[in-house]
Ligand code: HEM
């Protein structure tokens with residue numbers, strides 16, 4: 001019998017949200033790499049170009065959604081992996097607080113950067 | 121049919137010699153996921169230089185991109201991301217009930233496809249760095 005390996009308990013809310021964000025990330029992450037390595041080469045990236053991209057509202061919204069979903073997916077993944085390793089009690093609480101604060105900082109800073117690049 | 125199989129604790133990485141394809145897929149998926157979230161923090165930190173103005177942003181990016189080491193790390197990041205995406209899609213199908221029985225084959229397919237995409241992208245990624 002083939003085994004299904006996962007860090008998540010199948011069917012939980014965390015599990016479902018991980019799949020939904022994953023489906024979204026497939027598209028934007030592939031787009032992002034293509035956009036910033038093949039359309040614009042990574043070494044050609046400069047402020048003016050980033051500004052031109054970010055001033056497009058659709059692009060700006062996509063990047064902010066990318067930021068939110070990637071942060072959630074990544075942090076949720078790390079958290080569930082640790083729970084799967086068996087942390088509980090105080091350890092679990094500490095991890096929740098640390099990861100929570102880290103994601104909040106990441107999202108706030110990411111949005112500030114997005115606003116700077118877009119010139120808001 | 122009802123053959124029970126004690127998979128033991130996969131979390132026990134010391135048993136890696138006995139790992140099957142599905143376990144390796146899971147280990148690689150973990151590793152690549154952790155690299156990606158780590159990169160995201162670094163990424164936002166680098167992009168934050170834009171808040172010091174266009175000049176700082178441009179010189180930071182150009183400084184980084186002129187280093188051969190950074191270019192190589194970017195190829196590594198691409199490999200990590202492509203594997204996580206392809207294996208992730210594979211996992212989404214497994215969750216939908218498709219392909220669990222042939223997970224070893226679809227895992228090998230993810231690996232091969234990752235290799236092909238990465239090799240094909242190397243020229244673009246390192247152009248002008250050496
Ligand atoms: C080496 C490959 C990459 C390059 C060269 C790159 C470059 C950039 C650049 C220049 C921007 C600013 C927006 C723009 O100019 O269009 C940006 C934004 C962003 N990137 Fe990347 N990126 C790379 C890989 C990644 C990866 C792997 C992730 C996901 C883990 C990611 C996540 C993001 C996010 C979330 C934003 C939006 C930031 C914000 O809202 O402030 N990038 N990237």
Ligand code: HEM
Pocket residue numbers: 005006007008018019022023025026027029030070071073074075076077078080081149150151152153154156157160204205206208209211212
């Ligand atoms: C691009 C498309 C992506 C897909 C299709 C995808 C898919 C998945 C799936 C299905 C899981 C759950 C695995 C399990 O059940 O154990 C997972 C876990 C994870 N993902 Fe992603 N992901 C993607 C992008 C990302 C990004 C951008 C990041 C980082 C910001 C990331 C970080 C993680 C982490 C840390 C885990 C947990 C790994 C563990 O179990 O230790 N993923 N991913």
